[in-house]
Amino acid sequence: MRILITGSSGQIGTNLALALQAQGHHVFGVDKRRNGWTDEIETLYQDLSMPYRDFQQGIGHVEYPMGFDAVVHLAAHAKVHELVVDPARALENITMTFNVLEFCRHHKLPIMFSSSREVYGDIHRYITEESHADFAFTESPYSASKISGEALVYSYAQCYGLPYLVFRFSNVYGRYDNDLDRMERVIPLFIRKISQGRPITIYGEDKVLDFTYVDDCVAGVMAGLEGLVSGKIRNHTINLAYGQGNSLVDMTRFIAEELGVTPDVTIEPSRVGEVTHYVANIGKAHSLLGYKPQTTLREGIRQSVAWGTDWWVNHPPKGY
Numbered sequence: 101m102r103i104l105i106t107g108s109s110g111q112i113g114t115n116l117a118l119a120l121q122a123q124g125h126h127v128f129g130v131d132k133r134r135n136g137w138t139d140e141i142e143t144l145y146q147d148l149s150m151p152y153r154d155f156q157q158g159i160g161h162v163e164y165p166m167g168f169d170a171v172v173h174l175a176a177h178a179k180v181h182e183l184v185v186d187p188a189r190a191l192e193n194i195t196m197t198f199n200v201l202e203f204c205r206h207h208k209l210p211i212m213f214s215s216s217r218e219v220y221g222d223i224h225r226y227i228t229e230e231s232h233a234d235f236a237f238t239e240s241p242y243s244a245s246k247i248s249g250e251a252l253v254y255s256y257a258q259c260y261g262l263p264y265l266v267f268r269f270s271n272v273y274g275r276y277d278n279d280l281d282r283m284e285r286v287i288p289l290f291i292r293k294i295s296q297g298r299p300i301t302i303y304g305e306d307k308v309l310d311f312t313y314v315d316d317c318v319a320g321v322m323a324g325l326e327g328l329v330s331g332k333i334r335n336h337t338i339n340l341a342y343g344q345g346n347s348l349v350d351m352t353r354f355i356a357e358e359l360g361v362t363p364d365v366t367i368e369p370s371r372v373g374e375v376t377h378y379v380a381n382i383g384k385a386h387s388l389l390g391y392k393p394q395t396t397l398r399e400g401i402r403q404s405v406a407w408g409t410d411w412w413v414n415h416p417p418k419g420y
């Protein structure tokens with residue numbers, strides 16, 4: 101397959117691109133930043149959030165190579181709390197999705213859109229079936245940007261026959277996720293701080309989330325891509341997660357156990373806009389894609405601590 105990946109310098113983009121390349125597929129990345137982990141992904145640097153109107157060869161006046169089989173659209177401002185602080189970034193997310201959809205429409209390319217469990221809002225009803233998302237529960241500008249992105253994708257399917265898959269991810273972690281000076285993600289942040297004996301703050305003592313080890317996420321996306329490109333699976337919205345909940349308190353305990361230390365923990369209430377309970381129903385991913393996540397949080401933390409420790413030994417961070 102020849103796959104165009106937007107957001108290819110980010111966590112999921114890096115893992116997906118390298119996994120596709122390892123299987124012999126051709127990947128072309130687009131991002132506004134260089135990749136801080138690898139030079140193995142051919143990348144074109146472009147800000148996709150500009151209001152472009154020209155989609156002849158690429159997006160705007162930037163020329164892309166042609167002959168792709170599908171576009172994986174991952175580029176976004178992906179941090180919930182940052183979009184609460186700066187909601188204009190939510191609008192940029194929507195503009196990016198619009199631009200990428202126009203590119204797909206122009207070149208008749210199927211799209212895989214990266215949505216989020218955030219579209220469900222804060223669920224105390226414990227229903228996460230894909231057809232039951234109730235958008236009245238929108239928690240944050242980020243969540244609104246993903247709902248809008250999905251709505252645009254569905255409208256392009258309806259009006260222009262554009263084939264799509266929408267994946268709703270949930271707390272992906274494990275590798276190429278530790279660029280903490282750009283983006284604080286809870287698991288690499290806690291690994292870093294706890295390993296240095298620094299205090300950490302858990303926002304939400306009772307918060308339960310569905311943490312997804314990145315290899316499981318990538319396996320699901322790759323199965324989806326094969327189906328989308330072959331035409332066997334299209335126009336579906338699919339939860340991609342591990343399918344079990346874990347509290348942040350347990351996750352922290354796993355990290356500390358793995359590091360063999362006692363962490364210095366402060367507990368604060370959840371922050372505005374954050375989801376406090378999510379456990380995905382992954383039945384659809386299983387039945388459509390044969391998706392069977394392999395990595396429990398305990399095992400994923402073991403692998404994350406090993407990867408992060410090794411990375412930081414060889415690449416000492418400046419700010420953290």
Ligand SMILES: NC(=O)c1ccc[n+]([C@@H]2O[C@H](COP(=O)([O-])OP(=O)(O)OC[C@H]3O[C@@H](n4cnc5c(N)ncnc54)[C@H](O)[C@@H]3O)[C@@H](O)[C@H]2O)c1
Binds near residue numbers: 113131146177
């Ligand atoms: N990682 C998760 O746990 C998770 C969960 C739910 C949804 N998602 C979604 O999956 C996608 C990928 O997530 P990720 O964790 O890899 O995020 P990430 O922040 O690591 O990667 C996103 C990439 O998009 C790029 N980008 C941002 N604005 C851009 C612009 N204007 N033009 C070009 N590139 C731009 C960034 O530079 C970054 O490299 C995102 O859309 C995110 O919202 C991720």
